[in-house]
Amino acid sequence: MYTLNGALGSPYSMKMRALLRYRRIPHMWAHGTDSRDALSKVKAPVIPVMEYPDGTFHNDSTPLIYDLEARHTERSVIPPDPARAFIAHLIEDFADEWVTKAMFGYRWLEEVDQIQMSRWLAFDAMKGGGMAASQGYAEQFRARQVGRMAIVGCAAENFPLIEASTRALLGALEAHVVDHHCLFGSRPSIAEFGMYGQLSQLGVDPTAQAMIRKDFPYSFRWLLHIDDMSGIDGQWDTEIAGADAPLAPIITAWLKQVGDIYIPFLLANTAAIEAGDETFSITAMGLPYTQGVFKYQVKCLADLRARYAALDATARGRIDPLLAHTGCLDAMLNR
Structure with missing residues (x-):
């Protein structure tokens, strides 16, 4: 059993979850849980982080896909040609x-997207705690992401x-x-x-x-x-x-x-x-x-x-x- 530590708002998490589903590889979807432990086990602390059945942790979606290809032969996603x-x-x-x-x-340029998505992502991460705490965290997250726009070319x-x-x-x-x-x-x-x-x-x-x-x-x-x-x-x-x-x-x-x-x-x-x-x-x-x-x-x-x-x-x-x-x-x- 693999555990995929990811989030609904993470494109690479959704990519890996869909792939695991198609390949029928047994896994648990750990969405929005406290991922600090999993992140501490990988070199680059970004989601998704996948815990393998042997207790090791790995991330970076493309190498993960090819490693799964080597470990599981059924329902490959690599064309044989x-x-x-x-x-x-x-x-x-x-x-x-x-x-x-x-x-x-699209997520961070317009205010309507900044507001809704920062609040939704905070809701996903906190799973409770009250509106004030959730929206407070949302504003911090929004400011951080908007501040990264130039760095990522957006x-x-x-x-x-x-x-x-x-x-x-x-x-x-x-x-x-x-x-x-x-x-x-x-x-x-x-x-x-x-x-x-x-x-x-x-x-x-x-x-x-x-x-x-x-x-x-x-x-x-x-x-x-x-x-x-x-x-x-x-x-x-x-x-x-x-x-x-x-x-x-x-x-x-x-x-x-x-x-x-x-x-x-x-x-x-x-x-x-x-x-x-x-x-x-x-x-x-x-x-x-x-x-x-x-x-x-x-x-x-x-x-x-x-x-x-x-x-x-x-x-x-x-x-x-x-x-x-x-x-x-x-x-x-x-x-």
């Missing part, structure tokens, strides 16, 4: 590191790009889900869970929820499906149509977002750190974006390149045209 596995990982990384800015920006001047990107990826999702629930067949991959984690919050926060319900209603409903897919038994597209099964149009649309926005973002961040700069800027979709450097995302770029380099010639040959078309290939080749 190496080419598709790389694409699924690339989409998951894009969700974790870029789409999360939509979650943070300042108001950056939000036009974040919002344009979010609407583009939701548009592609809306067109896809009316025909197919999953990206690589009739069963979910790591990519769906990565994207679900971030979008799950857009389905709750006031401004974002109004937007997604109005303009992307089936994407909004899709979130509720991905939350618990434990009853789904499906097939990978390669099991149905072979290794040359065509990829869904949403894959190209989302990789175009990766190539136009996320790859330039990663490259600019890495170049700035190598140059000793404290900030970097890009222009994407005709819109400006500036933020402080972030060392973790240097590791993300290095990991993507390592995963691409590990592909054999056959797998590369099948996805290189797509990566080139969407503007992702040169970065994977480090050129």
Whole structure:
């Protein structure tokens, strides 16, 4: 039995809970409990923190997913085709590191969202104690999160790009889900869970929820499906149509977002750190974006390149045209 120490307001917690549910891995959901003990057992004190059956504690959702793959073989979320596995990982990384800015920006830019979400998150954490104590904590939490906006790149001047990107990826999702629930067949991959984690919050926060319900209603409903897919038994597209099964149009649309926005973002961040700069800027979709450097995302770029380099010639040959078309290939080749 695993214990997932997380919170409803944490996109990475929701990502891991949905994945554990789909994979039918026995677990307990420790929501909003006093997580200080669990946080003290991991290097980076952020949720979700998962306690393993052997009593050890681990976090960082992507390494957790791959570790669970090594420990539990049934109902894998990694496509068996190496080419598709790389694409699924690339989409998951894009969700974790870029789409999360939509979650943070929609939650903390507008006062209506600041007020409701700080109060709800305080309610989740305290589970009682009276309105005065809860709202007092909410104001402290609100001030802290709003104060972090510039650090995570969610300042108001950056939000036009974040919002344009979010609407583009939701548009592609809306067109896809009316025909197919999953990206690589009739069963979910790591990519769906990565994207679900971030979008799950857009389905709750006031401004974002109004937007997604109005303009992307089936994407909004899709979130509720991905939350618990434990009853789904499906097939990978390669099991149905072979290794040359065509990829869904949403894959190209989302990789175009990766190539136009996320790859330039990663490259600019890495170049700035190598140059000793404290900030970097890009222009994407005709819109400006500036933020402080972030060392973790240097590791993300290095990991993507390592995963691409590990592909054999056959797998590369099948996805290189797509990566080139969407503007992702040169970065994977480090050129």
